Amino acid sequence: MLTHFTPRSSNQKTGPIPVSTSSSRTCSPTCPFRGKGCYAESGPLALHWSQVSSGSRGDNWTVFLDKVRAIATGSLWRHNQAGDLPGLGNRIDPVKLGQLASASAQARGFTYTHKPVIATPGVPAEVIKSNRQAVRSAVKAGFTINLSGNSLAHADRLAKTGLPVATVVPGDTTTPTLKTPAGNLVVICPAQRMDDKTCANCGLCARTDRSFIVGFIPHGTGAKRVNSIACVTK
DSSP states (O other): OOEEEESSOOOTTTOSSOEEEEOGGGSOTTOTTTTTTOGGGSSHHHHHHHHHHHTSSSBOHHHHHHHHHTSOTTOEEEEEEESOSSSSTTOOOHHHHHHHHHHTTTSEEEEEEOSOOSOOTTSOHHHHHHHHHHHHHHHHTTOEEEEEESSHHHHHHHHTTTSOEEEEOOTTOOSSEEEOTTOOEEEEOHHHHOTTOOGGGTOGGGOSSOSSEEEEOOOSTTHHHHHHHHTOOO
16 A cells, blocks of 8 residues: 655645545544545545555655655644555554654654544454554654544543544534533634634644544535534434
8 A cells, every 4th residue: 555645735724734645445444434425535635545545646655654754843744634544444553653653753743543442343352452552652652643533422432542532523513612412622623713724823633732622514525424423412
């Protein structure tokens, strides 16, 4: 599998920061948005992602890590505008994730994952445990991995791990903050609320010391399908 590195993103939401794209083979089969509203499966990003997934675009892992190491000290960058952490399907490759965290040590790297880290139907407990340990080690090394919540209730379960969490929220959300069923604070992505905000001048998702969950309002052509999942209360 190849991984693509873009030194300067042209995406209006991320702003001009480095971003990467991983093969769709890294995506977890348990992700409820796979084929059902995932923003990366439509629009210009979908074409780019398909080329990375087919192996016609991108770099091998060693070359990719070299590019990550070359990111300027202190610079914000996003791993995976599409795709997930290294490893096929549900499994995280702990060795490669450790290498990525090490390569990104001088920068402010962040990403999101749908790889299962809490009890998930059909996923062996040993996979869950290994994934959780791998994520925890990477976060401790300074590489921020946000566990991706499918709803506010799911975000509550993820938050119990003590790891950073981001989640989709109901599409009719209009307030800058809200609370989960368990009372956890959710701060809506500033880039979705303010025209002058991008990942480049925000950085909330890159913070590991935050005491709140970052929320995302469903967007893109699959917003209705994502919203139907985000509104689940269990």
